Amino acid sequence: MRLLVTGAAGLLGRELLRTGTHEVVPTYHSQEMPGGVQLDVRRRDAVRDVIRSVRPDGIIHTAYRQDDWATTADGAVNVALAAEGVRLVFVSSDAVFGPRETPYAEHESPCPITAYGAAKAAAETAIRAITPEAIIARTSLIVGSDGHSEEERRVRRLAAGEPGAFYTHNIRCPVHVNDLATALLELLMSDVIGVTHVAGPEALSRLDLGRLIAVRDGLDPQALPFTPGTPSDIRLDCSRTQEALKTRLRPASEFLLP
Template identity: 30%
Template structure:
């Protein structure tokens, strides 16, 4: 029986990893924070050292982008110190570490999709902490895969899709239209992480390095919101009128990259993973939310 340690089990991606139909000879471990604290390297060493673990998937992160501007120590503890300790522990045991990172390591100034080898230049504390985590993993364990993703949504936790649905009873909404990216399903990220982890388990020579995974199709937050409401309205819901605005009209403590579009070419080449379009992934997520709400209303 091969055990895969998975951090962040209550997060969007962690929740989807728990729903994966893993092979019979693979057991995923989802320790709680009382068992494994990413901000405590000693906790990480103890947990990994006391178990026969075949691989580690690390989607856990401090993701409060705006709060990170004033909580940099917390952001760096979880997003950089934790991954460094995981890299040390996995390297010592010769096992692969699959680490989730973010589009926010880029400054957003490029006029095309970011490739994995483009220079990073984070413009906020969260991005800087994730860039530091990447460096720790990259230098700490040669058997690593860093998977950058962006604009994550799911039926779980807090995300843009759920926020828009919560605000759908308003008559009008204003949404930023000058930031580009690729909305990405947490379920699709989880499936990609599982594919990579199983390949790493079965093949010691499986490709390592940095990759991007996002759902296909660049868009803006405004167009993403418009599509959420279009699909929501198809099922009889009343929806607001959405107005495009510029980032300058919606100031936030942390700056956001203007362009967060990521190229998935290397992942397709090395792992054969071809992302589906985000609209299709969104339709699945909205259907799951309707099922949950329907079950709740009858419960």
């Protein structure tokens, strides 16, 4: 299978390049990659031309920018329009939901409270209308094992005394980047369609996650500054998707063991 990965210079995109057994064609916006194709997903004509040139059998769309509606929402729509029947996996986010005390299941409609969440929700709605057979994969905080994820970098910065703090009332379901990439590739090859939840089974505060990373990296977890922050509890119930997967989505307390 020839696979096109958008946003391949990012954490998840790089992992898809390493994990996949397929012929992978990476696209990038500004950070040039060997063997990659430059692509601005905001340009509908450019997206169409790249997909027609590469002629992929599958597309995993990871490209986004949290502060840019055109990249996150319009870019996803451009990819869906140009896919023209090609198997598409769109990586969405738990940010399509607002905080509440119980987990969200796959069938529940978005209710975002941030601009980024609204952009992802708009992309989901458009993709479901344009390409009903596409997979929408909502995920949560992505953590790596090589220190390159934003959460890992943040731990190092704050442990070194830079300004900032971890929130104790911000709850998410962290997922390991390898688990996520492997699950997305499995979903791509499956007959699953529609909305899926691909996140870790363990809900943690940003502080608890930061402390797990600190312990793994030999840093003092108690030295990390923290504050309650605005309460924001967003959990994804991934049980239905997990039943369809051979890939096991591990809890952070397991994949962050020292």
